Amino acid sequence: xxxxxxxxxxxxxxVAISESxxxxxxxxxxxxxxPVHQNKNAPCRxxxxxxxxxxxxxDLIKQKKYLKAFKIVKxxxxxxxxxxxxxxxxxxxxxxRKILDQPLAIHSLERFIGDxxxxxxxxxxxxxxxxxxxxxxxxxGPAGISCAYHLIKKGYPVTVFxxxxxxxxxxxxxxPEYRLPERVLDRELKSIFDLGIELRLNCQxxxxxxxxxxxxxxxxxIATGAYRSRKMNLPGENLDQVKPALEFLIEANLGxxxxxxxxxxxxxxxxxxxxxxxxxxxxxxxxxxxxxRSGREEMIATPEEIQMAVEEGVQILELVDVAGFEWxxxxxxxxxxxxxxxxxxxxGQIKYSSLADSQFSLTGNLVLVAKGQxxxxxxxxxxxxxxxxSLEVDQWGRTSQEKFYAGGDLALSNKTVAYALGSGRKAALxxxxxxxxxxxxxxxxxxxxxxxxxxxxxxxxxxxxxxxSLLDPQVRKVGFREVNLGMSQESILxxxxxxxxxxxxxxxxxxFTFCPDLATYKNNHxxxxxxxxxxxxxxxxxxxxxDAIELMVKFGEEL
Amino acid sequence: MxxxxxxxxxxxxxxxxxxxxxxxxxxxxxxxSVSEMMAEFVARGLLKAxxxxxxxxxxVMAALIGASMTGARTFTATSSHGxxxxxxxxxWAAGARLPIVMVNVNRAMGTPWTIWCDHLDxxxxxxxxxxxFYCESSQEALDTVLQAYKLAEKVNLPAMVNxxxxxxxxxxxxxxxxxxxxxxxFLPTRIPLYRLDISDPHSFGALTSPEHYxxxxxxxxxxxxxxxxxxxxxxxxxxxxxxxxWPPVEAxxxxxxxxxxxxxxxAVGTCRWTIRRLRQQGLRVGLVKLKMFRPFxxxxxxxxxxxxxxxxxxxxxLSLGLGGIIQQELKNIFYSAGRRNQIFSAIAGLGGxxxxxxxxxxxxxxxxxxxxxxxxxxxxxGKI
Numbered sequence: 021x022x023x024x025x026x027x028x029x030x031x032x033x034x035v036a037i038s039e040s041x042x043x044x045x046x047x048x049x050x051x052x053x054x055p056v057h058q059n060k061n062a063p064c065r066x067x068x069x070x071x072x073x074x075x076x077x078x079d080l081i082k083q084k085k086y087l088k089a090f091k092i093v094k095x096x097x098x099x100x101x102x103x104x105x106x107x108x109x110x111x112x113x114x115x116x117r118k119i120l121d122q123p124l125a126i127h128s129l130e131r132f133i134g135d136x137x138x139x140x141x142x143x144x145x146x147x148x149x150x151x152x153x154x155x156x157x158x159x160x161g162p163a164g165i166s167c168a169y170h171l172i173k174k175g176y177p178v179t180v181f182x183x184x185x186x187x188x189x190x191x192x193x194x195x196p197e198y199r200l201p202e203r204v205l206d207r208e209l210k211s212i213f214d215l216g217i218e219l220r221l222n223c224q225x226x227x228x229x230x231x232x233x234x235x236x237x238x239x240x241x242i243a244t245g246a247y248r249s250r251k252m253n254l255p256g257e258n259l260d261q262v263k264p265a266l267e268f269l270i271e272a273n274l275g276x277x278x279x280x281x282x283x284x285x286x287x288x289x290x291x292x293x294x295x296x297x298x299x300x301x302x303x304x305x306x307x308x309x310x311x312x313r314s315g316r317e318e319m320i321a322t323p324e325e326i327q328m329a330v331e332e333g334v335q336i337l338e339l340v341d342v343a344g345f346e347w348x349x350x351x352x353x354x355x356x357x358x359x360x361x362x363x364x365x366x367x368g369q370i371k372y373s374s375l376a377d378s379q380f381s382l383t384g385n386l387v388l389v390a391k392g393q394x395x396x397x398x399x400x401x402x403x404x405x406x407x408x409x410s411l412e413v414d415q416w417g418r419t420s421q422e423k424f425y426a427g428g429d430l431a432l433s434n435k436t437v438a439y440a441l442g443s444g445r446k447a448a449l450x451x452x453x454x455x456x457x458x459x460x461x462x463x464x465x466x467x468x469x470x471x472x473x474x475x476x477x478x479x480x481x482x483x484x485x486x487x488x489s490l491l492d493p494q495v496r497k498v499g500f501r502e503v504n505l506g507m508s509q510e511s512i513l514x515x516x517x518x519x520x521x522x523x524x525x526x527x528x529x530x531x532f533t534f535c536p537d538l539a540t541y542k543n544n545h546x547x548x549x550x551x552x553x554x555x556x557x558x559x560x561x562x563x564x565x566x567d568a569i570e571l572m573v574k575f576g577e578e579l
Numbered sequence: 580m581x582x583x584x585x586x587x588x589x590x591x592x593x594x595x596x597x598x599x600x601x602x603x604x605x606x607x608x609x610x611x612s613v614s615e616m617m618a619e620f621v622a623r624g625l626l627k628a629x630x631x632x633x634x635x636x637x638x639v640m641a642a643l644i645g646a647s648m649t650g651a652r653t654f655t656a657t658s659s660h661g662x663x664x665x666x667x668x669x670x671w672a673a674g675a676r677l678p679i680v681m682v683n684v685n686r687a688m689g690t691p692w693t694i695w696c697d698h699l700d701x702x703x704x705x706x707x708x709x710x711x712f713y714c715e716s717s718q719e720a721l722d723t724v725l726q727a728y729k730l731a732e733k734v735n736l737p738a739m740v741n742x743x744x745x746x747x748x749x750x751x752x753x754x755x756x757x758x759x760x761x762x763x764x765f766l767p768t769r770i771p772l773y774r775l776d777i778s779d780p781h782s783f784g785a786l787t788s789p790e791h792y793x794x795x796x797x798x799x800x801x802x803x804x805x806x807x808x809x810x811x812x813x814x815x816x817x818x819x820x821x822x823x824x825w826p827p828v829e830a831x832x833x834x835x836x837x838x839x840x841x842x843x844x845x846a847v848g849t850c851r852w853t854i855r856r857l858r859q860q861g862l863r864v865g866l867v868k869l870k871m872f873r874p875f876x877x878x879x880x881x882x883x884x885x886x887x888x889x890x891x892x893x894x895x896x897l898s899l900g901l902g903g904i905i906q907q908e909l910k911n912i913f914y915s916a917g918r919r920n921q922i923f924s925a926i927a928g929l930g931g932x933x934x935x936x937x938x939x940x941x942x943x944x945x946x947x948x949x950x951x952x953x954x955x956x957x958x959x960x961g962k963i
Contacts, residue, residue: 025790025791026790029795029797032791033773034795034798035676035772035773035783035784035795036674036785036787036795037782037783038782038783038785
């Protein structure tokens with residue numbers, strides 16, 4: 021459109037009245053910067069060891085587009101129904117919402133969408149191409165399953181070797197029924213293996229099949245877990261009444277019905293295994309005390325778990341160290357203890373030291389020791405480099421030997437389901453890169469993170485976090501029914517509406533509405549800034565509630 | 580129908596008879612009774628208009644601008660500081676060429692805080708592009724409001740009708756209130772030059788580049804210049820219908836005068852009486868009434884004041900740093916025309932001080948006898 025310029029006053033109107041639009045006026049030529057719609061990573065996603073694109077799937081739940089939301093979750097996380105129950109949700113620690121009120125209950129929303137998927141989505145077998153290279157996965161715990169899942173989705177044929185008669189690893193043997201019901205586990209695993217992953221049960225590598233045979237595969241991912249309970253090196257620790265907590269949990273999970281009615285069980289430890297063992301023993305009728313070296317606040321187990329255990333009747337003895345065990349009779353044991361004191365030094369570090377003359381002893385029928393687990397490195401090939409307790413891998417799960425990768429508890433210091441899943445996914449990426457002769461770094465995303473200061477909080481009202489319904493403590497302790505019943509559909513929608521969608525455009529139209537030059541065009545929920553008219557004022561950047569627009573310098577130096 | 584009413588009541592009756600569509604009001608002494616009466620007319624169903632009560636005079640004018648742009652006939656009344664608060668929008672209304680009619684009841688500017696009359700409030704708005712008229716009597720106030728509508732809508736410029744605060748606004752005299760059908764015949768429905776219309780959308784008053792602003796001001800000036808003639812045809816038509824005439828400049832006994840007083844508004848009435856007395860004393864004194872201040876009727880003044888006599892300008896205003904505003908404008912006209920009449924300047928009646936016949940007589944005598952120079956200010960009636 022051309023601009024009209026009058027050549028004499030006679031042809032002009034009497035007042036300043038528009039005769040046409042102002043498209044001739046290319047205001048964009050005035051600017052040195054231009055806004056660019058650019059999604060960033062929300063801190064929840066960065067803090068998620070699996071890398072789930074949380075704000076995107078939450079936005080889809082908001083829109084009740086559950087199938088799309090489920091698919092987004094499954095891009096990274098093969099088992100949301102499981103992680104929604106058992107993950108200790110580091111995503112919520114990073115949630116920007118905490119600066120306004122409380123972080124979002126992301127785990128409840130993940131569980132919701134995971135359960136929805138189990139009910140509504142049927143797995144179709146994927147086509148795998150043997151020409152691309154067959155992959156062996158050793159161990160069917162979360163790390164092995166994650167690696168197998170991501171590789172089959174990329175079209176690689178995968179065989180999983182499992183020495184037990186059932187798949188699942190620590191998910192099946194380490195986590196109690198009341199936290200992760202077997203029916204949920206079975207359905208979730210079935211949905212994954214049905215993609216076309218070959219599962220060879222009762223097949224222990226190194227015994228039923230040799231490592232040399234596995235070397236015929238194009239790549240091998242080892243995720244044999246960490247099942248060896250750490251020793252305390254204390255007098256009496258080998259007595260029959262002293263038992264590793266993990267062993268106890270595995271037996272319970274395998275279906276053994278312990279009768280601990282009227283028995284006193286002492287659990288040593290302060291992590292989630294200690295809590296699981298304590299609550300399981302409680303359900304078998306025992307009176308249970310946890311002996312923790314630290315104060316309750318500094319325990320490694322999540323505050324929710326501790327809270328629920330206390331509700332059920334588990335006693336927590338803080339700041340207690342164990343010096344040894346004494347045999348009383350075949351059924352009884354004395355535990356010699358000493359009290360600790362807690363000191364905080366100048367740099368905020370907490371130190372525990374023995375309190376003089378504070379020795380005491382407790383009598384119990386059974387002691388369960390949860391002082392951590394190590395991997396059994398003896399079963400691994402000799403030529404892989406190891407340190408004292410774990411296998412050496414880089415951030416991509418690469419071992420010292422080409423084509424051998426490892427992850428999960430075997431290789432990680434953070435022995436949780438989420439980290440195991442993440443390590444499986446990363447190794448799958450690295451294996452793909454290896455087979456395609458690419459650099460694994462090239463597969464890593466350029467990470468931009470939305471900080472809470474980049475948000476426009478004026479757009480969000482304070483709204484309290486929704487709560488999950490829990491089984492009554494009296495009902496809980498007499499059986500293994502799932503304790504956490506999740507959120508109602510109503511609560512799910514209320515909770516998901518609290519999500520800021522940090523760094524993630526959700527087509528709120530603010531940039532479109534506020535543009536003073538009408539330079540933001542909208543088409544099918546996508547925005548385009550017309551640089552001919554954009555003056556670079558930055559109003560859209562300011563008014564974007566969620567930091568999904570960046571101001572870029574057109575020429576010259578960076579801002 | 581003749582009624583004994585105040586100047587404010589006369590102005591309000593005129594506004595009612597003009598049938599405005601929108602009246603926006605905000606009170607200020609000494610104008611308030613105009614607004615009150617308009618509200619009463621609307622409340623009693625005597626005027627079918629939208630009466631808008633707003634929170635300031637600035638908003639009054641903003642409301643009238645918006646209404647006027649839709650093609651509505653509009654009215655308001657204000658005074659002094661209220662007028663000053665409108666200042667920005669007075670420019671806007673004139674630039675948008677909107678025929679808004681406003682009564683301003685003259686009140687001096689504070690501080691020193693005052694509610695009484697002088698003309699600095701309206702004269703301070705002389706460059707805003709509004710036509711300005713000053714009234715000598717309540718009848719003239721009524722008739723001038725009616726003429727202002729006719730004129731404003733012909734030339735698409737806003738008009739301000741000024742009444743001296745208290746002297747005119749609050750004193751009573753017999754006024755002929757014309758019949759509605761006569762007014763309707765004189766003042767037909769407004770035909771706007773442009774109007775806001777959603778079926779034909781345009782933006783008005785938007786950013787205008789240097790290539791066009793100049794010419795738009797030129798056109799407004801040309802229109803203002805034409806007003807000096809058009810007002811005469813309007814007055815002639817008014818005179819035919821109503822039998823009263825209000826020329827922009829009125830000359831009284833100027834032909835043989837050795838000295839001619841020039842002044843505006845209610846002081847004119849005092850001067851009419853005073854020159855009769857002076858003529859009885861044998862002094863040949865004339866009087867020129869300046870009714871229209873914008874556009875400034877220079878040609879009419881040159882015609883009304885012959886070459887030769889001295890001129891005494893009674894300014895009921897003071898432009899600090901200069902002196903009387905009317906004398907300055909008159910000098911401009913005379914100098915440009917090559918006229919060498921001696922022009923004497925008296926400042927009188929500031930802040931509601933009475934301008935008395937004795938003061939006028941004194942000023943005439945002092946001017947005649949060269950008791951002060953033509954370039955000096957005669958602080959008439961001041962305790963100097």
